[in-house]
Amino acid sequence: MNNIELSTIYLPMLDEKYKAEAKTSVLDGDETVAKKGGNGEIKVAKLDMSALGDFDRKSGYTKGNTILTWETVKYDKERSQDLRIDRLDNAEALGLPFAKLSGEFMRLHVAPETDAARIAKIAGTDGISKKEETLDTGEAVIKALRECTNKMDEDEVVEGNRILFITPTLLGMLSDMDSYKSKEVLNRFSQVIKVPQSRMYTKIDLNNGKTEYGFKKAAEGKPINFLCVEKSAVVSAMEQFVKYFSPDQDQEGDSHVFKYRNYNLYAHVYENKLAGIYCSHKAGE
Structure with missing residues (x-):
């Protein structure tokens, strides 16, 4: 196989590993809300519509507007790294080593960094709901989560797709309670995703x-x-690229070289849906 064919084979492997390892991959937008562009840009869908007005017997319906526009935004970052495997007997045997290498690379580096950057950008957005608090008991966690859902309910945020990212420690406190209250409050979220504290910072x-x-x-x-x-309320996107060079083409050694790069839109928060985000954080350390 030539270099282009190999790259075509390995890229889906990277995408699959990313989706499996990144806690925030659930926020990735599909083609209905995000279109990949060029020059480090991406287009995200934005929908605005007018509220109701009075129906008039003579003039009929009020003339409001429903507007779908595509907003062009810049990717937040372009990140890269070289992945190297020592020369093997034949290229056909390369699949397993690269699968293992890419899996570890995604698990140890790409997924944690992408999660941390996305969460930090979302949490740092002006206008979202935020509360500084220390949660050191299961009861305190229940109370904080109830305040979150109450706030969203009062702000009329859609209930069916509220995703909760929570640290293992706090989720463990709720599990240890094994009570009706703890189960009931978690049922208020469509998904509960456990995210290590190392990926959960406001910046x-x-x-x-x-x-x-x-x-x-x-x-x-x-x-x-x-x-x-x-x-x-949020759209995220990551575009990955990989180039392959054989050991004979490696000018710095004698390795199979995979040059990895990604474009990342960590998060685009819609200004008309700020109520759809709630962040509970501790005081600075």
Whole structure:
């Protein structure tokens, strides 16, 4: 197989691994709400419509507007890395090593960073509902989640697609209670997704790869207890690319080289759906 054919085979493997490992992949927009563009841009769908007016016996219906527009936004970041495997006897045997390598790369690096960046961007959006609080008991967690759902109910946020991202520690507190109250409050969410605290901060820094790789909590970042997102309030997108070079083409060694790159729109929060996001976080550490 030539380099283009190999790259075509490996890219779906990367996409599959990403969807399996990233906790926030549920927020990815499909073609109905996100269209990939060029020059580091992506188009996201935005729907606006007028409210009701009086029907008039003479003039008839009020003349409101329902407008679907495609808003062009820039990807937040372009990230990359070289993946290398020592020369093998034949290219046909490369599938398993690359599957293992890509799986570990996604699990250890791409998924955690993407989750952390998405959650931080959503949590840092102006105008969403936020509360600073320390939750150290199961009862406190129940109360905080109830305040979240009550707030969204009062703001008339759609109930069917409220996704709860919550730390394992807090979810464990609820599980330990094994009570009607804890089960009832969790049933208010369409999905409950457990996310490690290491990916749950209000702000992170992405390292540039010159002295450090990956990401870290920003100095002003605050630990997030939980983040509730109504799915239609946010759209995220990631586009991945991989180039393959054989050992004979490797000018820096004698390896199979996979050059990995991604474009990431970590999150685009619709300004008319800010009520669909609620963030509970601790004080700064």
